[in-house]
Amino acid sequence: MSTAVLFDNVSRHFGAVRAVDGVNLEIAEGEFFAMLGPSGSGKTTCLRLMAGFEQPSGGHIEIFGETAEGVPPYRRSVNTVFQDYALFPHLSILDNVAYGLMVKGVGREERRKAAEDALAMVKLPNYGSRRPGQLSGGQRQRVALARALVNKPKVLLLDEPLGALDLKLREQMQEELKSLQKSLGITFVFVTHDQGEALSMADRIAVFNDGRIQQLGSPEEVYKQPKTRFVADFVGSSNVLPAKLCQKLGVRSAYASLRPEAIALSAPSEGALSLSGTVAAHSFLGAVNRVVVDVDGARIAVASPAALAVPTIGSPVTISFAANELHPMEDA
Amino acid sequence: MTALAENLNAVDRRGAAGRLSDFFWKHPHVLLTVLLAPPLLWLGVVYVGSLFALLLQSFFSIDDFSGLISYEFTLATYRQLLSETNLDIILRTVSMAAIVTIASALIAFPIAYYAARYAQGKWKVLFYLGVMLPLWSSYLVKIYAWKLILAKEGIVTWFLGKLHLQWLLDAWLSLPVVGGNSLSVSYTGTFIVFVYVWLPFMILPIQAALERVPTNLIEASSDLGGTPAQTFRHVLFPLALPGIVAGSIFTFSLTLGDYIIPQIIGSSRLFIGQAVYAQQGTAGNIPLAAAFTVVPIVIMGAYLFVAKRMGAFDAL
Numbered sequence: 125m126s127t128a129v130l131f132d133n134v135s136r137h138f139g140a141v142r143a144v145d146g147v148n149l150e151i152a153e154g155e156f157f158a159m160l161g162p163s164g165s166g167k168t169t170c171l172r173l174m175a176g177f178e179q180p181s182g183g184h185i186e187i188f189g190e191t192a193e194g195v196p197p198y199r200r201s202v203n204t205v206f207q208d209y210a211l212f213p214h215l216s217i218l219d220n221v222a223y224g225l226m227v228k229g230v231g232r233e234e235r236r237k238a239a240e241d242a243l244a245m246v247k248l249p250n251y252g253s254r255r256p257g258q259l260s261g262g263q264r265q266r267v268a269l270a271r272a273l274v275n276k277p278k279v280l281l282l283d284e285p286l287g288a289l290d291l292k293l294r295e296q297m298q299e300e301l302k303s304l305q306k307s308l309g310i311t312f313v314f315v316t317h318d319q320g321e322a323l324s325m326a327d328r329i330a331v332f333n334d335g336r337i338q339q340l341g342s343p344e345e346v347y348k349q350p351k352t353r354f355v356a357d358f359v360g361s362s363n364v365l366p367a368k369l370c371q372k373l374g375v376r377s378a379y380a381s382l383r384p385e386a387i388a389l390s391a392p393s394e395g396a397l398s399l400s401g402t403v404a405a406h407s408f409l410g411a412v413n414r415v416v417v418d419v420d421g422a423r424i425a426v427a428s429p430a431a432l433a434v435p436t437i438g439s440p441v442t443i444s445f446a447a448n449e450l451h452p453m454e455d456a
Numbered sequence: 457m458t459a460l461a462e463n464l465n466a467v468d469r470r471g472a473a474g475r476l477s478d479f480f481w482k483h484p485h486v487l488l489t490v491l492l493a494p495p496l497l498w499l500g501v502v503y504v505g506s507l508f509a510l511l512l513q514s515f516f517s518i519d520d521f522s523g524l525i526s527y528e529f530t531l532a533t534y535r536q537l538l539s540e541t542n543l544d545i546i547l548r549t550v551s552m553a554a555i556v557t558i559a560s561a562l563i564a565f566p567i568a569y570y571a572a573r574y575a576q577g578k579w580k581v582l583f584y585l586g587v588m589l590p591l592w593s594s595y596l597v598k599i600y601a602w603k604l605i606l607a608k609e610g611i612v613t614w615f616l617g618k619l620h621l622q623w624l625l626d627a628w629l630s631l632p633v634v635g636g637n638s639l640s641v642s643y644t645g646t647f648i649v650f651v652y653v654w655l656p657f658m659i660l661p662i663q664a665a666l667e668r669v670p671t672n673l674i675e676a677s678s679d680l681g682g683t684p685a686q687t688f689r690h691v692l693f694p695l696a697l698p699g700i701v702a703g704s705i706f707t708f709s710l711t712l713g714d715y716i717i718p719q720i721i722g723s724s725r726l727f728i729g730q731a732v733y734a735q736q737g738t739a740g741n742i743p744l745a746a747a748f749t750v751v752p753i754v755i756m757g758a759y760l761f762v763a764k765r766m767g768a769f770d771a772l
Contacts, residue, residue: 134624177675197678214767215695224680227690275680 126188128153128279128311129174130312134183134282138167139207145168145181145335149315151328153188156305158314158322161332162358167315170332171281174313175204188278198227203272208288209264211256217267218252224275236306242270245304251428262293269304277313286321298325300414319359323347331355337352348383349451356381356453363387365450373397377452382445384427389435392444400442403435417443462547488720523740527697533743537751542731548753549728552643553711556650558657559702563651564703565696572666587656595653599720600650606639606721613638636723646722648709657706665699666692694767701760703770708759712752728752 129151136144144166151157159167172178173185176197185192187202203224211220218239219226225235244251246266256264260369265285272280282301286294293330302325305312316322322329323343331338331346331354339351350356353364362381392398401419408414411428413434426443428434435441458706461597480487516525517532520525536542590598605611616625629635636642669692715729726734728748735745763769 175675175679197675198681198683202679204676204679206672206676208672210670210672212673212676212691223682223690225675227677227680227682227686373487455592 126153127151127186128155128188129313130183130184130186131170131173132184132186134170134173134185135181136166136173136178137181142335144173144180146351147335147337149330149337149340150310153307153311156302156312156314156325157185158316158326158329160316160319160322160329160359162317165328165332166284166335167317169224169335170360171204171283171315174279175202175281176200199320201278202281203277203279204266204283205272205285206220207283207285209256209354211267211270212265213256215256216252217248217254217256220256220337221252221271222276223271228275238274239270242274243267245273246270254277261288262297264340265289265297269301273304273308273310273407277310279313280305282312282314284317286316286318290337294321297417301325319379323359331359333358349380350453352454353379353381361425363433364453365424368420369399369422370452373450375450375452377454381451381453382424382449384414384425385412386449387424387443389428389432389441389443391442395447396444397447397450398442398444400440403437403439403441405437406434417441421442464598504575510746510749512746514750515741516743518741518743520704525742533747534723537747538743542748545726545728545731548725549712550755552647553708554725556647556654556711557707559647559651560655560658560707561700561704564655564662565700568659568666570662571663572669573671587659590652591656596716598653599649599717601646602652603721606645606648608638608640610638640721641723643722646718649717649721650714653717654707654710657710658700658703661702661706662696662699665696665702669695697768701763705756705760709752709756712755714750722729 127150129149131147131149134144134147135142139354147166159170161167167401169178173180174187174192175191176195176199179191187200192200198399211217213347215223218236221239221242222230222235225238228236240252243251246269248266248270251259251263251267256267265288268285285301286297289297298321301312312416314322314326322376323346326343328341329343329346330340333354339346339355341349344444346359350359350362356362356364360383365375365380365382366380370377373380390401399419399422401417403415404418404423405416406413408430409427410430413432414432415428415434417424417426424443496579513525514533515531516527516748517530518524519526567583567587571580575583581732607613611620611627616622625639628644629638633649634642636644639645639648643660673691673695674687677691678684682690713729715727715733718727728751732745732748735741
């Protein structure tokens, strides 16, 4: 399998601001790749570097083996689904979708056919004659997707495409995007600040902070074995055990991560580790109860199945977990 | 909680101003009426009313012997308007207005584009200052200044002479219609001054329209394979068109109605504005003057109708 996108020590500085600072990554062909991070972490700038809207201040970018620096967006076989869709308000839906073919000189009849097929693919047949203003957010999102895919890009870039949709629609679109990517086999590069979205959809995730990649790996790796405190905190609110507790548990590292759902509110079974503390707070989250336990001043969150009884606040409690759930981390 | 609520209610709201506020809050339509009545009266009675009275005049005629207006409905004045001399005046004015409008749009677009897309902070202030500054000085002073600039002994002739391009100016001035003895007595001079004076009225609406075009539409076009020229043609221009049309309404109608610029700069042939001035003043033919003013109204109406048909306002 060949490399779709290659970043070799890429930087993008805006004056004194290092929006992207020495990023290395390699995205494989046909991969669903997510760039996850808080706003201002450099993930969107990386996407814009791939699209060609920004040029790198340093480093080297390749798209399917071809140097991308100095190549304008309109000469790249890459298409973008914009955050707020960026549909042309003065054109009909059909003309919006056919735009890429029109500027490339495809004949009227052929591009109408292709645009109609693309609209059918995103489940919006017979919407061609409407205007963008007459569509709902979810429908506009689909049109933006069709408009990009009709060009048969080698890489599809998606900039927080589901950000403006409500929860139900977002979940539905997540599934559709995933299956669309599988059936088309196109490389998808997806920018999001929603860790749930990244975990559920991506083959691999790059977690960004301060213009750098903190961790790059499969959703499971990033979730279960966060390499830094930032990743542990950002990807699903893992517990970060301070040095004092690490010592107590015999971990040779300054910090260690421990997922709330890996902890049980019960006495340890054979070979498990345990800590004792007092219940500081609890809240009901539907499937689980989130119980915060105070252990020597460190607050540790426990996801306890909703079926189990919740201990009262202030009562002493023992928490236990398997030794291999405890992951040592770099201090960052 | 209760104490806080009592405190809020205790604030004195019973003054006359307070009661008035409450009344308007309960009856928003009354407030709207109060606010809109004066401008509506102004527009409806003083403005449209007088315009209508003027139009009415054009259906009267003047008695050739007594020079008095006969207040009987007739189309004779319009027949007079369509005479060869008067048609000549109309054609001259409309052609000038059209050329001035096209030239203004061509010059204004790049300036407006720069101001809308690139200028920031102090450069934006400088842009507004540069565009508006000419509007602060007297119209007449500017036109007389131009008369000197364009005169045979003026700076344009001098400068072209220094560049050894005098022959170019002479060749241009020897052309029929656009030429003349010097720039200041030619249609070319009239055209230059019209464009100079009306340019701000073209720049500002185009700049406002371009400013409203989101950057990501430009990026989307580029992303989909549109070259800069295609992006301009298919995205930027259609979205800026309402601004261009708005600007052209200004430049076109202002040129149609102006009588000072062609009077001071240009050949002695009349424009509509001058004809109106002459008919209602020296000639005392108010009906014909009124008929002449109907021409720009009809032309602007037709222009807007065509612009709307062509979809100029679809992006609004």
